[in-house]
Amino acid sequence: MSPRRSSAGGLIDRTRTIRFTFDGESLTGHAGDTLAAALLANGISLMGRSFKYHRPRGVYSAGIDEPNALVTLLREGVREPNIPATRTEIYDGLRAESQNRFPSLAWDVGAINQLGGKLLGAGFYYKTFMGPVIGPLKGTRFWMMCEHFIRRAAGLGRADFEADPSRYEQVNAYCDVLVVGGGIAGLMAAEAAAKAGKRVILAEQEPHTGGFARWSGETIDEIPAHDWANALTRRLAELDNVRVLTRTAVWGYYDGNTLAALERVNDHLARTPKNHPRQRHWTIRAGDVVLATGALERPIVFPGNDRPGIMLAGAARRYAKEFGVLPGSKTLFFTNNDSAYQAAAIVKRAGGHVAAIVDVRARISDTASALAIEAGVEPITGHAVVGTKGGKALSGAIVQAFDAATGKLSGEARPLECDSLAVSGGWQPVLHLASQAGAKPVWDDVTQAFLPPQPTQRWMGAGAFTGRFGTAEALVTGRDAGLKCAEKRPSRARLPDIAPDAPDLTPAPVLEIRGKGKAFVDFQHDVTADDVRLAHREGFVSVEHLKRYTTLGMATDQGKTSNVPGLAIMAAARGITIPEAGTTRFRPPYSPVAIGALAAERYGDLKPERYTPMHEWHVEHGAEMTPAGLWHRPLVYAAPGETVEQAYIREAAAVRRSVGIVDVSTLGKIAVKGPDAATFLDRVYTNTFSTLKVGKARYGLMLREDGIAFDDGTTWRLGETDFLMTTTTANAGAVMQHLEYCLDILWPDLKVHLTSVTDQWAGAAIAGPKARAVLERCVTGAKVDNETLPFMGIVHGQVEGAPVMICRLSFSGELAYEVYCGAGHGMHVWEALMEAGARFEITPYGMEALGALRIEKGHVTGAEIDGRTTARDLYLDWMLSKKKPFIGSGLMDRPALIEKNRLRLVGVISLDGQKLGGGAHLVERGSPDEPGESIGHVTAYCYSPALQKYIGLALVRGGKARHGTRAYLSDPLRKRFGQVEIVSHHFFDPDGERMHG
Structure with a gap:
């Protein structure tokens, strides 16, 4: 038995043992485990190092909101960094590595950064490395000395240089109703819409539907909520007008009810089946959208709140209920609401030991008292955790009397023994998609949370997204009377016999306990409560400025855990309320999306090829094909042993000579x-x-x-x-x-x-x-x-x-x-x-010879019509009619567009017999190391069979005025520096005698 695996229970398949490695150590888990759950089950609490201070960190959540346990997966010979261990399903042969540590996770030399203290506070880059250097190197910038080392230290995971062998697919889908979230609320909304004859797509980011019901411990009509959800999922699967997409995260909400989603098709397998995509990108255009995205639990900010072994109370509940994994051998709960009591009771039922429940509130509900009794503890009310003990693992907590009304501590602090600490600071609806859709969240004093705004597009909310927490109720709220979804008017669909004794989840308005030591708000970026207050003192009081100055809520976190506590601290510093401080606007993507998935079908044989009617002839006659827009076109028809350059020179010369x-x-x-x-x-x-x-x-x-x-x-x-x-x-x-x-x-x-x-x-x-x-x-x-x-x-x-x-x-x-x-x-x-x-x-x-011929003639293409040039820049002003208006005629004569010193079209000839280079700069004088100021750049080049020289087209300051002059081509990326002559762009037959003959 694994050190923390409960003897029974959970929704995993205990009959199947999965073998995997973490930092080279061989471990085992069970089918259905996430990597985070399997590591906890093996007694591993240290899973990573923090970004700035390299502090030891353990798993903090059980889902998409994980800020700490980011790992690198080694899959099919390629490294994939920054993957949450909480979303990684284990499979036989899985290889995972911890990140941001050297030489090892247990002993990381980067931890010396913790000695920097306030020197590494918010904005330290701007204030430290931009100053001048004194002493022997006086006159240089400190940043120039430090840049190399800073860039090496930046980032979390390490990207791979190898090509991604995975295949991706893109799908466009249309539906009457898109339901985002497969919990009870989403399932009920989907069923109601389907019964009304609507075409429905339901997207759920987890491998299974049911959401909170899978691990809440609730019952519906005396049936476990997860069984009830499974039955509803099976009913939906039998309907022809419903498509259920699991492992699918809807990450973007755009105009016209267009949403973007990423389906992890085969990420849970050791190897992607041949000709199958690893991931599939969905572009979904929906008539109506139901946002049943649920809610995420918030932390409480207190000194020492980041040690391995500290996690959210909801995560502790999920690990115990769904995975059969105990958060520790002795778990302490710290809360400002009743949900932690439910979690404590479930951990107790799973065979865990609850050390205590510490509650900042002086009084608690009868339901919470009953749950505390079930957990086997007497709640310590009117107290707060003010510190923790331990190094690479939690060994205890320090509690002290606390007045929630004034925020003041009193009396003597006392230690409590524990090796895990589960924290709950209340719940925040997941409003990211609603915010992306173009509206501003609304603060609610009762729930102490931001609630959904009035819709600006055709969406409605359901379940915990609406701010109704704690039960399996599937409330569907249509805030716009014009919306239509499952029925003719917005529905309030409720499950039968919801538990009448559901706990009160109204939290006390306490999100920070002030004391000695670092208290972290954003775990991923090491942003502390003091950093937020420092930003206030330095004038960065706008929530958007706060985010950028401190990096609060950036990267993969996107404010999922850190946003509301950070806003609360800034509001307190300014002496205003949280709604007055406001909230940042969430931007896509909600969760990270691989670039390969965005490119999608443009990979391998999954690309929808667009061929000309003569394509087969080209291939049969030796053409090397190349993409051109959406098409495939011949690049060259190379003879055996010919290079591309030799082939296009031969082809272009044949055109000039015969046909x-x-x-x-x-x-x-x-x-x-x-x-x-x-x-x-x-x-x-x-x-x-x-x-x-x-x-x-x-x-x-x-x-x-x-x-x-x-x-x-x-x-x-x-x-x-x-x-x-x-x-x-x-x-x-x-x-x-x-x-x-x-x-x-x-x-x-x-x-x-x-x-x-x-x-x-x-x-x-x-x-x-x-x-x-x-x-x-x-x-x-x-x-x-x-x-x-x-x-x-x-x-x-x-x-x-x-x-x-x-x-x-x-x-x-x-x-x-x-x-x-x-x-x-x-x-x-x-x-x-x-x-x-x-x-x-x-x-x-092919296209290479076509390009050479047009360069010789001086014709422009997209390289010259690059979105910055005018007709005059290209010497096409003879085409500008003076007898009629046309699109652009009203603005084409602005002073900046007609000044003589603009970049204009010329030809260039290589004088040293070497290739030119597209994008290479032209300079009047200089050397390879100090090339001087650019006067323009090469837009296209080739070897000219007509002139038997390397030539090119370029955009150069002054244009025709430079004909007959010389310049230097500076191309440091290709390590090229050589002299060129600037000439007319009409290299060949400038009078058109051959063309008109």
Whole structure:
């Protein structure tokens, strides 16, 4: 039997033994244990070291609110730090390590920080390391001397440098009602909504539904509450319109009743099954939301309140009831409300020994007195714990008479022997999601807690979230009469025969006992009560400033345990009430979310691949594919032994010499139709499209409303009221959203219809001196000679019987054509073009060669249209119409946007024959170690087969005025420093003779 495991009871499976390691020590637990429960069962109370002082810390809670017992898990060869041991389900082979200690958890040299005392108080970074250094190093900043050591000491867990092998998945879901929280209240709300015919999703962050009922000790109709909850869960599982998601934490509430959730699909297994996600990210759009998120227990702040062995009373109750683990061999309870008496009684029933119950209140309820008798103790009322004893484990507590009305201590302090201390300072509803939804919590003097605000979105509260604590009651409160959920009007659904003798959980308004020694408010960041008062003395009295100056309630804690005690101390320091001090606004995420989960489906074969119709051809012919926006496009078609650079140089040279073909199906394509289509385009483009003739195309530029360049592309006039707009691949969605906004908000009177037709068209661009010859061999039904198909002209014909639309336009500086056909004909047309070009040695080319060709010609793309440049910066001011207004025209002439010294487009040539680098800075003079002031940066570069040099485009202060001058390229990240010449960005065929020939 484990040292602290009760002989019977709990909801774990005692028939299954699980083997795991903690800091290399082999241990065992049972199926259903969390890591924290299993460690306690093995007699381990020291589980970590604190952030700043490296004080020994043990588990403090039993759930998501754990501030101390954060561990690193070694899973599938990768380290994952800062995982609460209270949320980690053990499995065979689990390997966990403690954090923030060296060389070991038991003996940590960082504990010397405790000798720093007040020197390491709130804001010590700002006040200490920003001062000047005196002595031999006078003139330097102290921070420059200390930065290396400070950064090494910062943080808790250590991140891994290895790639994460796990797979993640993303799901979009829609429902009529989302219920957040699977306790009794949430289960009842879900059942009521489902019976009303609603589509329901219920999300519960724990592995099981039932919540507080699983370990409360309550009964419903003489049935244990957890059994009652299990039966209700089974009923929900039988309903087709209900989806129950366990191990799923809803972490963000956004506009339009959109919520974000993270499902830990396989975190409880030793290895994720093949082709299965480890975690799944949910984006849920709900008609109505029921917040049944429950309440979290608060601590009481007193000297020495952070020793291993001290935990919340609710945690002690849960460990005893759910896991069959005793908090210690002799447990002392310290409280300001009745809930600790319930916990003491349950610990006693589990076989534990209750040393005493210390209550700050002078009088207690009859229910509390009865529970104390059951626990086998006489309550010590009108007293408080004023200190603790022990080192790496608790060995005793010190109590003293206390007047809750005045907050004063009196009489002699006396010691009490104990090895665990369970504390309860009352309960606080979990309002994080309600706060994120856009409303401010409301203080309630009766419960001494912040309660839910008036909803600003379609949500309602249920259960303990509403401020009704201590019973299995499932009260559903609709604070907005317009809300509809399970019934036509907000419901008050109650369980039958709730225990009439439920204890009074109204706490005494006592959250701090002042005395000698450090009293911690935020355990995770080592923020003490004195730190809060120091912040007050230094002028940081706003709760938001308090949070940032002291780090109170940051990181994984997010104020779950520390928020209300910290606010109470600040309010007392200011001589105001807690509601007058206010509370911080909670921000997502409620609990930590892995970056891999946010990226979700964009990993491995779980990514929803978007292929062009010619994708298989590219792969079969040796293309190296690369992501481009949401698409996959060929990077290069490398021959055996070729590098990427060698391949794109060969491909680009082939285009210049004869002819090449590239897949442009991914370009954004938007059908703009309607009587006012031309007027609409005149307004969104800087140049005029109403004068464009049918059968012609025109290059266009869009600006944002602030005058900054947004996107460029060509638009083709297919009929009087029928236009086809093309956009860059990556910006297709953004342009579509922009156009829809303009129609819906700015000009709803215009008769225009927009349709994204990107997927309906396959496209191939043919470029090079022999491009026309290729088309002449395979196009029927239309001529492609210079007279019939001039530059920017459009014809319709067929290729091998497939209808095609051909536009003569070029972004390479060569004679070029874009051939569009229906997506279903894409492969057929592509192969026909390849066959027709075979005699000219037609060469397929990828994005790298495409980029090299456009850099040689000086065309801009997203690298130059980067959200900071204007049309003038890019020398596209010839496209700014002086005859009409357009989006951005009102703000494009602001002084800062037309000053001569702005960064403007130029070309650069490497003079030392070495590569340039995207993002590298250009400087007028200097050295590799001291490069001097930047005058601009490189936006794109390549090796030019036409010039046989490394060239690039850059944005440089002064632009054209610097043509013919020299500068230095400074790229310290790539350890590159070399001379370049600044020239025109039109490297190749500046007059367009080849393009118009």
